[in-house]
Amino acid sequence: MDVFAALGGGFGVALQPGNLLLAFIGCILGTAIGVLPGIGPLNAIALLLPFCLALRLPPESALILLAAVYYGSGYGGRITAILLNMPGEPSAVLTTLDGHPLAKQGRGSAALAISGIGSFVGATLSVIAMTFLSVPLAKLAVAFSPADYVALIAFALSLLGAVSDGPAVKAWAAGCLGLLLAMVGVDSGTGVERFTLGSLELLGGIDFTVLAIGLFAIGEILLLIETRLRSEAAKLGGGKKLSLREVIFCTPAMLRATGIGFVIGVLPGAGASVASALSYTAEKRLNGAQGKFGQGDLRGVAAPETADNAAQIGNLVPMLSLGIPGSGTTAVLLGALLMYNITPGPLLFEQRPDVAWGLIASMYIGNAMLLLLNLPLVGVFARLLTVPAWVLYPGVLALSFAGVYAASNSAFDLLLAIGFGVMGWLFRKMAIPLVPIVLGFVLGRMLEDNLRRAMSLSDGDAWALLGSPICLILWAMTAAALLWPLLRPRRV
Amino acid sequence: MIAADRILGAALIALGAVSAYAAMQLEVPFAADPLGPSPFPTAIAMLLALCGLGMLLRPTDGFSPPERRIAPPLLVLAMLGYALLMLPLGFMLATALMATTVALLFGARPPAALLVGITTAITLWLLFDKLLDLPLPKGILPL
Amino acid sequence: MQRRMLITAAAAALPWAAQAQGFTPQNAECIAPAAPGGGFDVTCRLTTRMLSELNLVPSPIRTQNMPGGIGAVAINHINAQRPTDPNVLIAFSTGSWLNMAQRRFGRFAENDVRWIGAVGADYGVIAVKRDSRFQTLADLVAGMREGISNIPVGSSGAVGSQDWTKVALIARAAGQDPRRMRYVPFEGGGAAMAALLGGHTQLFPGDASEIRGQLEAGEIRLLAVLAPQRLPGFLSVVPTAKEQGVDVEWPIIRGFYGPPRMPDAAYEYWVDVLRRLHAHPAWPEARAAQGMFEFNMVGAEFAALAKRRTEEYRVLARDVGLIQPTQ
Numbered sequence: 001m002d003v004f005a006a007l008g009g010g011f012g013v014a015l016q017p018g019n020l021l022l023a024f025i026g027c028i029l030g031t032a033i034g035v036l037p038g039i040g041p042l043n044a045i046a047l048l049l050p051f052c053l054a055l056r057l058p059p060e061s062a063l064i065l066l067a068a069v070y071y072g073s074g075y076g077g078r079i080t081a082i083l084l085n086m087p088g089e090p091s092a093v094l095t096t097l098d099g100h101p102l103a104k105q106g107r108g109s110a111a112l113a114i115s116g117i118g119s120f121v122g123a124t125l126s127v128i129a130m131t132f133l134s135v136p137l138a139k140l141a142v143a144f145s146p147a148d149y150v151a152l153i154a155f156a157l158s159l160l161g162a163v164s165d166g167p168a169v170k171a172w173a174a175g176c177l178g179l180l181l182a183m184v185g186v187d188s189g190t191g192v193e194r195f196t197l198g199s200l201e202l203l204g205g206i207d208f209t210v211l212a213i214g215l216f217a218i219g220e221i222l223l224l225i226e227t228r229l230r231s232e233a234a235k236l237g238g239g240k241k242l243s244l245r246e247v248i249f250c251t252p253a254m255l256r257a258t259g260i261g262f263v264i265g266v267l268p269g270a271g272a273s274v275a276s277a278l279s280y281t282a283e284k285r286l287n288g289a290q291g292k293f294g295q296g297d298l299r300g301v302a303a304p305e306t307a308d309n310a311a312q313i314g315n316l317v318p319m320l321s322l323g324i325p326g327s328g329t330t331a332v333l334l335g336a337l338l339m340y341n342i343t344p345g346p347l348l349f350e351q352r353p354d355v356a357w358g359l360i361a362s363m364y365i366g367n368a369m370l371l372l373l374n375l376p377l378v379g380v381f382a383r384l385l386t387v388p389a390w391v392l393y394p395g396v397l398a399l400s401f402a403g404v405y406a407a408s409n410s411a412f413d414l415l416l417a418i419g420f421g422v423m424g425w426l427f428r429k430m431a432i433p434l435v436p437i438v439l440g441f442v443l444g445r446m447l448e449d450n451l452r453r454a455m456s457l458s459d460g461d462a463w464a465l466l467g468s469p470i471c472l473i474l475w476a477m478t479a480a481a482l483l484w485p486l487l488r489p490r491r492v
Numbered sequence: 493m494i495a496a497d498r499i500l501g502a503a504l505i506a507l508g509a510v511s512a513y514a515a516m517q518l519e520v521p522f523a524a525d526p527l528g529p530s531p532f533p534t535a536i537a538m539l540l541a542l543c544g545l546g547m548l549l550r551p552t553d554g555f556s557p558p559e560r561r562i563a564p565p566l567l568v569l570a571m572l573g574y575a576l577l578m579l580p581l582g583f584m585l586a587t588a589l590m591a592t593t594v595a596l597l598f599g600a601r602p603p604a605a606l607l608v609g610i611t612t613a614i615t616l617w618l619l620f621d622k623l624l625d626l627p628l629p630k631g632i633l634p635l
Numbered sequence: 636m637q638r639r640m641l642i643t644a645a646a647a648a649l650p651w652a653a654q655a656q657g658f659t660p661q662n663a664e665c666i667a668p669a670a671p672g673g674g675f676d677v678t679c680r681l682t683t684r685m686l687s688e689l690n691l692v693p694s695p696i697r698t699q700n701m702p703g704g705i706g707a708v709a710i711n712h713i714n715a716q717r718p719t720d721p722n723v724l725i726a727f728s729t730g731s732w733l734n735m736a737q738r739r740f741g742r743f744a745e746n747d748v749r750w751i752g753a754v755g756a757d758y759g760v761i762a763v764k765r766d767s768r769f770q771t772l773a774d775l776v777a778g779m780r781e782g783i784s785n786i787p788v789g790s791s792g793a794v795g796s797q798d799w800t801k802v803a804l805i806a807r808a809a810g811q812d813p814r815r816m817r818y819v820p821f822e823g824g825g826a827a828m829a830a831l832l833g834g835h836t837q838l839f840p841g842d843a844s845e846i847r848g849q850l851e852a853g854e855i856r857l858l859a860v861l862a863p864q865r866l867p868g869f870l871s872v873v874p875t876a877k878e879q880g881v882d883v884e885w886p887i888i889r890g891f892y893g894p895p896r897m898p899d900a901a902y903e904y905w906v907d908v909l910r911r912l913h914a915h916p917a918w919p920e921a922r923a924a925q926g927m928f929e930f931n932m933v934g935a936e937f938a939a940l941a942k943r944r945t946e947e948y949r950v951l952a953r954d955v956g957l958i959q960p961t962q
Contacts, residue, residue: 046671142833167552173543179536187529190520191793203704225563268829323848325825332672339924345848390600394591402616406626409701414575448532460526521956522814524794
């Protein structure tokens with residue numbers, strides 16, 4: 001049993017007191033970074049890396065610390081999403097849909113608890129999958145062609161109709177707006193500028209953080225200030241605690257979300273946002289008639305949170321086993337290894353088993369720490385709601401702005417965020433859903449880029465879009481998803 | 493207030509039309525890929541205009557008029573002032589000003605609001621500039 | 636000129652002699668024209684950390700991120716807000732020269748900054764999958780002549796970017812029109828490498844520092860390094876393009892420039908700091924950690940190189956129609 005011996009060696013590394021401490025510090029830092037809107041794990045890792053080098057930390061220790069910040073951030077992003085309706089991380093956007101209604105019903109603690117459990121389940125099952133299946137999974141990562149990505153995104157889009165319950169035309173309008181916003185900037189194919197209005201600041205496109213902070217944080221505060229906080233604010237307490245029955249009730253959703261999240265995460269061209277969107281919409285499609293999605297269904301919190309963490313772990317598979325970073329953050333982690341003169345790639349597990357297996361072992365430990373850290377703190381986090389609005393919201397607003405400004409050093413991004421804030425406020429008042437904007441923004445660029453890549457590779461032959469077994473399976477799933485509402489027994 | 497849907501519908505039609513036109517006007521130095529940069533945004537912009545048309549023709553329930561008419565515009569002004577004063581005044585002063593205003597708008601009494609503003613500014617300065625090592629503008633304060 | 640050289644020589648001999656000219660940095664900053672984690676960010680953070688660790692500067696230099704248009708926002712900020720600031724360094728790479736040549740920085744270009752110097756260079760490589768039909772660069776050139784549009788190139792960066800230019804230069808050396816290349820840009824080098832390994836694309840014009848893992852595992856083969864001579868270490872077995880009769884080089888030079896009217900005393904100070912960094916025995920290891928090879932050029936010699944290269948790229952951009960001939 002090769003794997004077990006290797007994993008045992010990894011635990012030998014990860015259980016050294018210094019490394020345990022670093023994993024613990026990383027988990028706390030990661031959770032904190034996840035809570036702060038505007039500062040993601042990418043910034044935190046980029047800032048920590050020079051410290052690791054300066055402190056002469058050995059590579060496995062540095063990686064244990066940096067990776068803990070990375071997967072710890074998946075636990076933090078949900079806190080503000082649930083309690084304040086303001087996602088701290090892009091992938092927590094979907095969590096607002098059911099998490100915040102739960103908080104309004106006084107079940108904020110239950111929502112926080114189930115999301116913590118979901119994150120743990122998703123991450124731990126994914127680490128297990130990674131331990132045993134790295135090699136075949138890495139093959140899947142490179143087998144996915146641009147045409148396959150097109151089919152995958154089409155599948156995701158086919159489920160988007162399920163996200164909101166309002167008039168379809170408004171959801172579509174919001175989705176299109178998101179797609180158009182994603183087109184702003186220099187076109188990645190030809191290098192021409194699109195929709196930049198001659199602005200240098202827009203050349204690089206609109207930053208996701210700016211859009212999310214504007215639409216959610218600023219828009220929410222405008223809405224709160226207008227209604228004198230009466231209708232919208234979440235309540236502390238009053239609701240039931242999370243029961244074991246409810247956890248069991250959510251378990252099938254968490255298992256499905258782990259599968260979806262992990263596989264999506266392994267693909268270098270997708271990411272945690274896609275994974276959480278796909279798993280939420282899939283749950284809603286599967287259980288729509290029996291659930292109360294959108295009004296506070298626990299599964300609507302468990303699914304995206306589980307998928308988010310599963311995808312984060314999945315993202316490490318191509319990085320460790322192929323040396324291919326699947327996202328910006330894993331690219332920085334990979335850069336960290338290179339700085340230690342360690343070459344991530346197919347030989348990493350042979351050349352530096354201490355690093356590779358030490359990291360994997362530390363992820364078992366780290367996620368257990370995060371669960372133990374997060375569950376008792378649920379009550380403490382929920383106390384956030386007892387802070388008076390006139391202290392809480394000026395602080396949240398200033399924090400969001402500081403995050404935007406520190407990342408770009410431009411007042412332009414602040415103005416952009418304010419503009420999106422006004423848009424988010426008006427749209428909420430007009431019952432136009434915001435989540436499709438965000439999903440359109442994330443998926444739109446991927447769809448266009450991959451479509452153009454596929455067409456370029458096939459020299460303009462559109463049949464290439466159906467050219468592989470993966471494509472055909474995904475298109476069949478797309479068709480099934482679109483027809484599902486017609487086929488399933490009606491219970492309304 | 494069904495009018496709100498109509499107004500937004502018209503605005504989306506205009507935005508879609510302008511975007512589609514702008515996308516069609518794009519010129520590439522040479523055709524690097526079969527599709528090029530125009531068709532996708534053009535199609536999306538047209539779809540957006542179509543959605544706008546839908547909202548214009550069949551407006552649904554609408555817009556709840558603001559309960560406090562003054563507060564949201566004031567908040568927007570405070571935020572705009574913050575963005576514009578960030579460089580000249582520096583992060584601390586701009587943040588203190590903005591946070592104080594927001595606290596007042598959320599119903600704090602003036603001394604409490606001022607306290608919130610100053611505490612927020614100092615805390616965030618320490619968090620970003622000192623702890624996270626992300627430099628923020630100093631402005632006119634001798635820091 | 637004579638006087639400057641004397642001062643520099645003296646400064647090199649005595650630590651802190653540069654202060655005698657009346658310049659000591661105060662609250663110096665390094666602007667990384669990108670988000671944290673990117674190449675510019677690494678140049679700033681790791682280089683400035685070395686400068687303080689080796690006591691080459693009296694106080695730490697802080698890094699400020701200023702993303703936007705791959706450097707367009709930063710160069711405009713410098714020209715508009717602080718054209719004479721003696722305490723600011725801005726990170727650049729060869730990509731910045733391409734952007735200047737293609738007029739992507741607004742009205743600012745190579746003459747609107749003061750070129751301080753390089754910290755090192757990475758080099759372009761041409762990679763293929765292990766079972767590729769191309770064994771050598773000559774095979775690739777022959778393949779391009781047979782049908783350049785039958786060879787899908789997958790890389791990161793748009794048409795006109797560094798990766799595109801690497802292959803475009805080889806195409807031109809093969810007597811082919813780079814505009815007919817089948818160029819497929821991906822989101823980052825990782826996704827482009829995945830496409831190569833998956834057999835979706837045939838050519839990957841990457842950087843020497845990013846392909847080691849796949850190369851050592853035998854997943855990919857390098858047809859050439861785009862360096863003036865063979866690179867040290869594990870790359871020493873890979874021939875240069877020049878050896879194979881294709882006169883193409885692609886150094887990814889990284890370094891710093893200063894504001895357009897940075898005072899001479901400050902400029903000389905920073906040039907000297909870089910020169911002493913290059914000479915320091917601890918530098919080679921730190922440079923290797925950044926994925927860079929030796930490239931020690933500073934001051935006037937370096938400014939001349941920056942201007943010459945930018946002009947070469949401008950000619951190329953004009954030839955293939957990336958910019959209008961009238962511009």
